[in-house]
Amino acid sequence: MTHNIYLLRHGKVSGKAALYGVTDVDVLPEVNLAISHDLNSGKLAFEHVFSSPLKRCKSLARCIYSLNIQADSSELLNDVNLIDGLQEMNFGIFDGVDFDEIYQNKLQWQMLEKFWQAPSENTLPQAEPISAFYQRVEKAWRHICNKIQAQKIPDQAVENNSLIVCHGGVIRMILANILKENIHQVGWYQRYSIPYGSLTHLTLSQGQVFIKNIAVPYSH
Numbered sequence: 001m002t003h004n005i006y007l008l009r010h011g012k013v014s015g016k017a018a019l020y021g022v023t024d025v026d027v028l029p030e031v032n033l034a035i036s037h038d039l040n041s042g043k044l045a046f047e048h049v050f051s052s053p054l055k056r057c058k059s060l061a062r063c064i065y066s067l068n069i070q071a072d073s074s075e076l077l078n079d080v081n082l083i084d085g086l087q088e089m090n091f092g093i094f095d096g097v098d099f100d101e102i103y104q105n106k107l108q109w110q111m112l113e114k115f116w117q118a119p120s121e122n123t124l125p126q127a128e129p130i131s132a133f134y135q136r137v138e139k140a141w142r143h144i145c146n147k148i149q150a151q152k153i154p155d156q157a158v159e160n161n162s163l164i165v166c167h168g169g170v171i172r173m174i175l176a177n178i179l180k181e182n183i184h185q186v187g188w189y190q191r192y193s194i195p196y197g198s199l200t201h202l203t204l205s206q207g208q209v210f211i212k213n214i215a216v217p218y219s220h
Contacts, residue, residue, distance in 0.1 A: 002204070003148050003163050004202055004203055005163075005202065007200040007203075008172060009166065009167065009215075010036055011196050011197050013025045015096075019094050019097060019112075020056075021090050021091040022087060023096030025055065026056055027055075027059060029059075035063075037067070046083065048161040049065045049080045050133075051082055051084040051165040052087050052088070052165065054087055054088065057165045064163065064165070083143070085136045086170055088168075089130075092125050092127030093126075093127075094125075095127070116189060117190075120184040128182060133173065134176065135185055136176060141174050148204060176188075192215065194216050198217050
């Protein structure tokens with residue numbers, strides 16, 4: 001049995017350009033609807049929909065779920081599963097702060113630049129350490145994989161699809177876990193570009209996870 005797992009980054013938030021971690025900003029409803037319709041037009045129906053509990057992911061996941069309900073009456077379809085461990089990293093004193101405001105403070109801007117280059121060596125004030133973030137996401141990821149594999153699928157089903165709506169940083173951590181990458185390596189965090197609304201396709205088979213593609217610009 002092959003399980004397709006799709007990692008979807010939320011759409012562009014409606015607030016100013018900022019370092020949004022646990023700050024709970026939302027996405028405009030029309031953006032969520034556009035992404036949801038694009039997925040639905042691709043004939044992707046999901047047996048499981050998992051999501052970060054933050055509004056920018058949760059609202060999109062519920063929009064996608066509602067379209068799935070209309071398109072598929074299958075008994076396999078479950079409600080949206082909100083997973084706390086899928087929240088974005090907490091960026092401490094920089095969380096939710098306008099980039100323009102940070103740029104005005106030369107010391108803070110330098111601190112942020114050092115963080116992007118080597119986050120494990122330059123933890124931001126009051127922020128979640130990168131190692132703790134990785135462990136939190138890894139635990140959530142393992143829980144999701146176990147739940148997907150435990151799902152009873154009809155004999156005639158060849159494969160099924162699950163969706164995880166989450167954040168750019170979370171997707172990076174899941175990829176790091178799968179590829180067994182060193183998250184403490186300088187420059188690692190900037191290795192992957194994860195655009196808003198992009199889709200990463202993974203497959204899970206006999207306990208092994210394989211990467212089909214990374215961050216395809218799927219939508220808005």
